[in-house]
Amino acid sequence: MVVGASTQSPRFYPDDPIAREPESQDASKAAPYDQSQIYDLTYNLFVNSGHKASGLRAKNINTIDEVPDSSWFTNRVGTRPITSEELVRGANVGAPPDPSKWVLIREKTTGAHPGFTATDAGGETWFLEFDPPYFAQGATGAVAIATKIFWALGYNQVESFLTTFDPKKSSIDPKATVRRPSGKRTRFSQDDMNAILETVARNPDGTYRVIAGRQLPGKILGGFQYIGTRPDDPNDLVPHEHRRELRALRVFGAWTNLTDMKAANTIDSLITENGKSIVKHYLQDVGSTFGMCNDLHEWDLSWEYFYEGPPSWKRLFTFGFALSPWQTVDYVEYPSVGKFEGKVWDPRTWRPQTPTTAYMELRDDDAFWAARRVGAFTDDMIRAAVHVGEFSDPAAEKYLADVLIQRREKIKSIYLTAVNPIVNPRLDTAGLTFENAAVAGGVAEGPVTYRASWMRFDNATNTTTPLSETTSATTTIAAPGGLPSSGLVAVDISATSDKYPTWKKPVRAFFRRDGGGWKLVGFERLPEGGSPSAEARPSKPL
Amino acid sequence: MLRRAGRLWQIRKAVYGTFTDRFERRLRFKRQSEGWSSVSAFGVLTRFAMVVLAVASTNVAAAQPPPAEESPQQTAQPTSRQAEIEQQQAAKVPTEHPYVPNTAERLFRHVDTILEGGTLAWHPFFENAYSGGGFTLGVGHVNYVGAYNYIDVRGSYTVTGYKRVEAEFIAPRLFNRRGHLSVLGGWREATQVGFYGLGTNTAKEDRTNYLFNQPYASALLTMFPTRRVLMLRGGAEFSRWSQEPGEGSFPSVETKYTPATLPGLGAQVTYLHTQGTVGVDWRTSPGYTRRGGFLGATLHDYHDRDAAFGFQMMEYTAIEHVPILREAWVLAFHGRVQTAFEKDGQQIPFFMLPAVGGGSSLRGYSSWRFRDRNSILVQAEWRIMVNRYLETAFFYDAGKVTARTSDLDLSGLKSDFGFGVRFHGPFATPLRVELAKSPEGLSLVFASSASF
Numbered sequence: 006m007v008v009g010a011s012t013q014s015p016r017f018y019p020d021d022p023i024a025r026e027p028e029s030q031d032a033s034k035a036a037p038y039d040q041s042q043i044y045d046l047t048y049n050l051f052v053n054s055g056h057k058a059s060g061l062r063a064k065n066i067n068t069i070d071e072v073p074d075s076s077w078f079t080n081r082v083g084t085r086p087i088t089s090e091e092l093v094r095g096a097n098v099g100a101p102p103d104p105s106k107w108v109l110i111r112e113k114t115t116g117a118h119p120g121f122t123a124t125d126a127g128g129e130t131w132f133l134e135f136d137p138p139y140f141a142q143g144a145t146g147a148v149a150i151a152t153k154i155f156w157a158l159g160y161n162q163v164e165s166f167l168t169t170f171d172p173k174k175s176s177i178d179p180k181a182t183v184r185r186p187s188g189k190r191t192r193f194s195q196d197d198m199n200a201i202l203e204t205v206a207r208n209p210d211g212t213y214r215v216i217a218g219r220q221l222p223g224k225i226l227g228g229f230q231y232i233g234t235r236p237d238d239p240n241d242l243v244p245h246e247h248r249r250e251l252r253a254l255r256v257f258g259a260w261t262n263l264t265d266m267k268a269a270n271t272i273d274s275l276i277t278e279n280g281k282s283i284v285k286h287y288l289q290d291v292g293s294t295f296g297m298c299n300d301l302h303e304w305d306l307s308w309e310y311f312y313e314g315p316p317s318w319k320r321l322f323t324f325g326f327a328l329s330p331w332q333t334v335d336y337v338e339y340p341s342v343g344k345f346e347g348k349v350w351d352p353r354t355w356r357p358q359t360p361t362t363a364y365m366e367l368r369d370d371d372a373f374w375a376a377r378r379v380g381a382f383t384d385d386m387i388r389a390a391v392h393v394g395e396f397s398d399p400a401a402e403k404y405l406a407d408v409l410i411q412r413r414e415k416i417k418s419i420y421l422t423a424v425n426p427i428v429n430p431r432l433d434t435a436g437l438t439f440e441n442a443a444v445a446g447g448v449a450e451g452p453v454t455y456r457a458s459w460m461r462f463d464n465a466t467n468t469t470t471p472l473s474e475t476t477s478a479t480t481t482i483a484a485p486g487g488l489p490s491s492g493l494v495a496v497d498i499s500a501t502s503d504k505y506p507t508w509k510k511p512v513r514a515f516f517r518r519d520g521g522g523w524k525l526v527g528f529e530r531l532p533e534g535g536s537p538s539a540e541a542r543p544s545k546p547l
Numbered sequence: 548m549l550r551r552a553g554r555l556w557q558i559r560k561a562v563y564g565t566f567t568d569r570f571e572r573r574l575r576f577k578r579q580s581e582g583w584s585s586v587s588a589f590g591v592l593t594r595f596a597m598v599v600l601a602v603a604s605t606n607v608a609a610a611q612p613p614p615a616e617e618s619p620q621q622t623a624q625p626t627s628r629q630a631e632i633e634q635q636q637a638a639k640v641p642t643e644h645p646y647v648p649n650t651a652e653r654l655f656r657h658v659d660t661i662l663e664g665g666t667l668a669w670h671p672f673f674e675n676a677y678s679g680g681g682f683t684l685g686v687g688h689v690n691y692v693g694a695y696n697y698i699d700v701r702g703s704y705t706v707t708g709y710k711r712v713e714a715e716f717i718a719p720r721l722f723n724r725r726g727h728l729s730v731l732g733g734w735r736e737a738t739q740v741g742f743y744g745l746g747t748n749t750a751k752e753d754r755t756n757y758l759f760n761q762p763y764a765s766a767l768l769t770m771f772p773t774r775r776v777l778m779l780r781g782g783a784e785f786s787r788w789s790q791e792p793g794e795g796s797f798p799s800v801e802t803k804y805t806p807a808t809l810p811g812l813g814a815q816v817t818y819l820h821t822q823g824t825v826g827v828d829w830r831t832s833p834g835y836t837r838r839g840g841f842l843g844a845t846l847h848d849y850h851d852r853d854a855a856f857g858f859q860m861m862e863y864t865a866i867e868h869v870p871i872l873r874e875a876w877v878l879a880f881h882g883r884v885q886t887a888f889e890k891d892g893q894q895i896p897f898f899m900l901p902a903v904g905g906g907s908s909l910r911g912y913s914s915w916r917f918r919d920r921n922s923i924l925v926q927a928e929w930r931i932m933v934n935r936y937l938e939t940a941f942f943y944d945a946g947k948v949t950a951r952t953s954d955l956d957l958s959g960l961k962s963d964f965g966f967g968v969r970f971h972g973p974f975a976t977p978l979r980v981e982l983a984k985s986p987e988g989l990s991l992v993f994a995s996s997a998s999f
Contacts, residue, residue: 018628029633030640038646044655068628187691196723203774236646239639242632304873305935317934324939325875325931332873 015464017493017515017526022067026075030239033282035275039227045268049359050312056365062533063249063371068515069528070370072159076240077286078250082157083381089389095153096162102217103127104168107175109193112183118144118292119201120215121193123175131217132163133170135205140297142206142341145216146394148292150405151261153390158257158378159250161287164219167395171212172202221287223276228268229286231361235273238284251363253375254288256420258364259352260379260412262345264307265293266357266364295405296336296343298358304331304344311358330354339401341394347411352419369424370530373442376420377428379413380446387413418448422505424530427455427498430514432523436483437475437496439514443505452502457482462493462515469495493517493526672701673995677737677759678905679914680709682993695720707795711735713763727769729782736760739795742897745919747947747961751987754913756793757800759898761786765820778843780824787817790898811856811896819850830868834975834997837874837930840867849899857890860901866999874932879940881926881999883908886952888920895920903946903961906992907999910944911963911985919948923955926999930969940967942981942998961985967992 067073074080081087103126113120113132120134136144149167156162181193207213231251234241245251258266272289275282298306308331309316319327334349357364382390384406391406426443437457443449456476460469472494473485488494497511515527625631648656661667672685685703692698695718702712713733721728739756743749767782790813792799806812826843830836843864851857862885869878885901897918903909904916908924924946931939945960967981981992 014625014631018626018631020627020629023628023632027629027632027636030636034643036645038648041648041652041655041659043658044648044652047655185694187694187697189691189694191694200724236642236644239636239643242635242639304875309934312934312936317937320875320931321933321937321939325872328872329875332875 016462016467017068017464017517021526022069022071023073024067026065026073026077028076028240028278028281028283031282032238032240032275032284035226035235035237035273035282035284037224037226040230040268042267042269045230046311046359049267049361050310053360053362053365054310054313056360056362058366058368060368061247061366062368062531063252064247065243066249068526070374070530072249072374076283077161077248078159079161081159082386083378087157087381087386089386092153092157092386093389093393095156097164097166099164099219100127101166102129102131102168102219104170105174107133107170108178109175109198110178110181112193112197119205121198121201123170124178125217130220132220133215133217134292135170135201135213135215137204138206140206140340140343142214142394142396143295143297143343144292145214146341146396147294147297148216148218148290150390150394151263151291151294153393154261154382155257155288155291157382157386157390161285162291163221163287163289166217166219167393168215168217169208169212170215172198173211216292221272221274221289223274223285226273226275226284228271228289229273230268231266231363235284240283246362246366248363249371249374251361252367252371253378254361255364255367256352256372256375256379256416258357259350259355260409260416261291261294262296262298262307262355263291263294264298264357265290266361267359268361296338296345305329306344306358307331308354308356310356310360313356337404339396339398339404341396341398341401342405345405345408347408347415350412350415352412352416368531369420372420373424373426373530376416377442377446380417380421380442382409382413384410414448417443417446421446422449423507425498425500425508425510425512427500427512430496430498430512430525430528432484432494432496432514432516432525436481437498438481439498440480441500449502449505452500452505452508454478454501455480455482456499456501456511458497458499458511459485459488460495460497461489462495464493489518491518494523495527670701672703674711675703675705676709676711676735677740678907679707679740680705680737681707683709685711692716693718708738709736721768722770725771725774729767729769730765731767732764734760734762739793739797740898741797741913741915742800742918743916745897745900745948746950747917747919747959749917754797755800755803756795756797757898758791758793759788760791761788763787776827776829778824778826778828780822780826780845782822784818784820786820787815788896788898789815790896809897810894811898814856814896816856816896817852818856819852820847821850822847826864830866832974835971835973836868837877837932838868838870841865851893854890855893856896856899857893858887858895858899859890860885860887876932877928877930879926879928879930879999881924883922883924884955885922886920886955901948903948906981906994907996908944909946909961909963909985910942910965910981910983910992910998911990912961912987913990916987917946917948917961919950921949921952921955923947923949923957923960925957925960928998936970936972938969938971940969940981940998941965942967942983944983963990965990967998969997971997 065072072078106126107123109121109123111122113122118134120132122130122132124130134145134148136142145167148165152162152165177193177195177198182190183193183197184190202213205213230245232246233244254266257263270290272287274285274287276285308329316329330349334346336344336346338344387409388406391402394402396402421443426441427439428442430437430439441451444451454476456474458474459472461472462469472487475482475485494516496514498514499511500508502508513529514525516523517526625634668689670687670689672687673683675683683703683705685701687699687701689697689699698714698716700714704710711733713731716730718728738758740759742755742757743753763784763786765782765784767780770779771777772779790811792801801812804812822845824843824845826841828841830839830841841864845862847860849858863883865882867880871878887895887901889895900918900920901922902915902918903922903924904912905914909916926942926944928940928942933939943962943964945962947960949955963983963985965981965983967979969976970978976997977995979992979994979996979998983990983992
C-alpha cells in the first residue's frame with residue numbers, strides 16, 4: 006500500500022504486490038457511534054460540494070495499482086471469473102428465512118422504506134422492508150438486485166432474500182417497543198403494524214412481498230464516514246476519502262443510480278476473525294438504486310444534488326424557461342423500475358443526493374479501475390442479477406437489464422479511454438506483452454504505435470537509469486538487449502492515437518528479475534499529485 | 548375565519564404529520580402512518596436548520612478537522628510491506644480513542660433527535676392573534692400526556708400589540724389514525740383591526756380601527772374515514788367577542804359609525820359556534836404541494852344566546868394544482884366563496900362579516916380591507932421551482948364582497964398582482980415573502996404558510 010511509505014524504505018518489498026491489506030491489531034475498543042445524519046447531509050451539501058480534490062493517488066492500492074482484499078473490499082468481478090450462479094448467490098451463504106411465522110421484535114431503525122425487525126420461524130432475526138404501493142416490487146427488487154451487483158463489485162453486503170410476510174402468520178413480541186413522539190418507548194401494538202402495512206404494496210392474496218436482510222454478525226458500530234479514519238480502529242490507516250473502492254462508488258453509483266450514498270447507509274461491524282477483533286465495513290443499504298430513490302415527483306434526483314447552485318440560479322433567473330435535462334429526458338417507467346434510463350444519462354454529470362468526500366476525490370485512474378470492473382459484467386451476468394428481482398413483468402426485467410448494459414457501455418467508453426488504458430503488462434522471453442483495456446473492451450480502436458522506454462531501476466534510491474526505447478504496432482514490444490540479469494527494470498509504455506491524445510502519457514511498469522523470469526511488482530497509471538482530470542471532476546449539468 | 552383557516556392548516560399539518568427536507572421519503576411514509584406533533588413543526592425545524600446550515604456551511608470545515616495521518620513510528624526498518632503496514636497499525640494503538648463529534652455535529656444531533664420522533668419542548672410560535680397584527684414573536688411549550696397526545700401552551704405578541712395566549716390539547720391518532728382532535732382554550736386581543744365600511748367601493752382613506760378581545764374554548768374533530776382524500780370535520784366553540792374602541796393611528800370605529808349604522812358596534816356577543824365540513828383533498832400536503840387539489844364546503848352556525856347576532860355562513864373552497872414541465876412549473880388556482888345569512892330577527896355584527904384583503908387573499912390590499920355579507924376570491928399563481936426548497940411565484944388575486952348573494956360574480960373584482968419567494972419543504976411552507984401591487988399601493992407579505 007502507498008500509505009505511510011517512508012522515504013527511507015525501499016520502493017518495493019519482497020512481498021509486493023500484496024494481495025491483502027493486513028489487520029494486525031485488535032480493534033475490540035472500537036465503540037458504536039452513529040453520526041448525525043443532518044450533519045452528514047449538511048457537510049456533504051455545503052462543504053463537500055465545494056471540495057477541491059487533492060489529486061492524491063488512492064492510498065490503499067498496492068504497488069501494481071490494484072486494491073488488495075481487506076475488511077472493506079474483496080476482489081471479485083474483473084479479478085477472477087464469476088459465474089452467473091455465483092453472482093445470483095452473492096453474499097448469501099445461509100439459508101433463506103422461513104416465512105411461515107414472523108414475530109415482530111422491534112421497529113426498523115434505518116432506511117427510508119417502511120419495515121420492521123422480526124424473527125422467522127427458525128428464530129433468526131431479519132430486517133424486513135416492503136414496497137411502497139406506487140413502486141410494487143420495485144424497492145424490494147432493487148435491494149435484491151443491487152446487493153448482488155455490489156457484492157460482485159467487491160463490497161461487503163448484507164445477506165438478502167425476497168420472501169413474503171403474511172399478517173395472519175405473524176405476531177408481535179410482547180417485549181417489542183417503538184419510540185413515540187413523546188420520546189418514550191412503548192409496546193409495539195397491532196395498530197403500529199397496521200400503520201406500516203397500510204402504506205405498502207399488498208399482494209392480491211393479502212400477503213406482502215418483502216426483502217429480508219439477515220442481521221449482520223458481530224457488534225454493530227454504526228456507519229462509516231467517507232472521510233478520515235476510525236480513531237478507535239488501529240487497523241484503519243487510510244483516510245476513507247483516499248480508499249479507491251470508496252472513490253469508485255462514484256462510478257458504480259452512477260451505473261446503478263445509487264443516489265443515496267449517505268454514511269447512514271453504511272455500517273461497521275466488530276467481528277472476530279482468527280481470534281482477533283476487527284472492524285468489517287459494509288455497504289448496508291444499496292436499495293436506493295435504479296429508479297427506486299425517486300419518489301413520484303422527484304424528477305431531479307440523480308441529475309442534481311439535493312441543493313446545487315448553478316441549476317438553481319439558472320432556473321431562478323430564467324423563471325424556469327431554461328430547461329434542465331431532467332425535464333426533457335424520456336423515461337420508460339415501470340413501477341418496479343422507476344425513473345431509470347441510459348440514453349441521455351452520462352456518468353460524468355450524474356449526481357447522488359449529496360456528494361461524499363470520497364466521491365469528490367475520484368481520479369481518472371480510480372475511474373478507470375472502476376470501469377474495468379463494470380465492464381467485466383457480461384450481459385448474461387447482468388440479466389442474471391436482474392432476474393433476482395423476481396419482477397412479475399418480464400418487460401420490466403428486460404428493460405432494467407438493457408439499461409444497465411447500455412450504461413455499462415457508456416462507462417467503458419468514457420473512463421477506459423480517458424487515460425492510457427494499458428493493463429496486464431508481462432515481460433518474458435517474447436518481450437513485453439500487455440493489453441489495451443479500451444480496445445479489448447470494444448470501445449476504442451487500436452493506436453498507431455506503442456512505445457516502451459526502458460530503464461534500470463534502483464530500488465534503494467528510487468532512481469532510474471535510461472536504457473533504450475522500443476516500439477511496436479501491436480501489444481507486444483520487443484525487449485531491448487542488455488536487460489540486467491538481476492534487480493529491477495522500469496518501463497514507460499505509451500500509445501499514439503489521434504483520437505485519444507491522453508494515451509501518450511505513459512504508464513510505468515516495474516519488473517523484478519524473479520528466478521528465470523520477470524515478475525510485475527509495480528504499476529503506475531497516473532503519477533502522484535496530479536490534478537484530477539476533467540473526466541473525474543464534477544461536470545456542470547448538461 | 549382566517550383564524551379558523553390557520554387552525555385548519557395546523558390541524559391538517561398535524562393529521563398528515565410533519566416533515567423535514569432530509570428525510571423526505573421516510574417522513575412521507577410517516578405522514579400517512581403517524582400523526583406527528585404539530586409542534587415539532589416544519590417552521591420550527593426548518594428555520595432552525597436554515598440558521599444552522601448557514602452557520603455550518605462556513606464553519607463545518609473548520610469544525611471537522613481532517614483526520615491526522617498517523618506518522619509511522621521510527622522503529623526497526625520493516626523488511627516487507629506486510630511488516631510496514633503492521634508497524635503503522637501498531638503505532639496507532641497508543642493513539643486510539645473513541646470518535647469525538649465536533650461542536651457542529653453535536654448541535655446537529657439535536658436536530659436528528661427531533662426528526663426521529665423526539666420532542667421539541669420549547670418552540671417558537673409565529674401565529675398572531677388576528678390577521679394584520681404585523682411582525683409576531685411568540686413561544687410555546689409542549690408537554691406530552693401520552694404517546695402521541697400533547698398539550699401545547701403558547702403565546703404571541705405583535706408589534707401592534709396583538710396578544711394571544713392559549714393551550715391546546717391535541718390527540719392526533721384517534722380511531723385507528725383516522726381522527727384528529729383539537730381541544731383549545733385561550734384568549735386573544737387584536738388592538739387595531741381595520742374596518743373600511745361595507746362593500747367593495749370603499750376608499751382606503753375610510754379606514755377606522757377597532758379592538759376586540761375574545762376568550763374561547765373549542766373542540767374540533769377531523770376525520771379521514773378512508774385515511775386519505777375524504778375529509779369530514781365537525782366542531783364547536785364557545786366564545787365571547789368584545790368589540791371596543793380601536794387603537795393605532797386611524798380613527799376608532801365608533802367615531803364614524805353608530806350601533807344603528809353598524810350592527811355589532813360596541814357589542815359583546817357570546818357565541819356557540821358549531822361547524823361541519825365535507826371535503827376531498829388529493830394534494831400531497833396542504834402545506835406544500837405541486838399537484839392535486841381540494842374541494843370543500845363548510846357550514847358555520849353562530850348561535851348568540853341573546854338572540855341578537857346569530858347567523859350562519861357557508862364557505863366553499865376549490866384548489867387545483869397543475870404541474871407542468873415535470874413540476875418545475877405549477878399553475879395553481881384557488882377559489883373561495885363565503886356567504887353569511889342572518890337568523891330571523893338577528894343581525895350579523897360587522898366584525899364577523901366575510902372579508903377579503905391581506906396576505907392570504909387580496910395580497911395587494913391590507914388585511915380585512917373589504918367586508919360584507921358575501922365574498923368571492925379567485926387566485927392564480929405561476930409557481931416556478933428553483934430547487935427542492937425554494938420556489939418563486941407570480942400571482943394574481945381578484946375578489947370582492949357583496950351585500951347580495953346574487954351579486955357574487957366575476958364582475959367588478961378588486962385585483963392585484965405580484966411576485967413572491969417561498970422556502971418550503973416537502974410538506975410545508977415555513978416562509979413566504981411576497982410583494983404585491985394593487986391600485987392602493989405596494990404590499991409586502993411575510994407569512995409562515997402556503998398562500999393556498
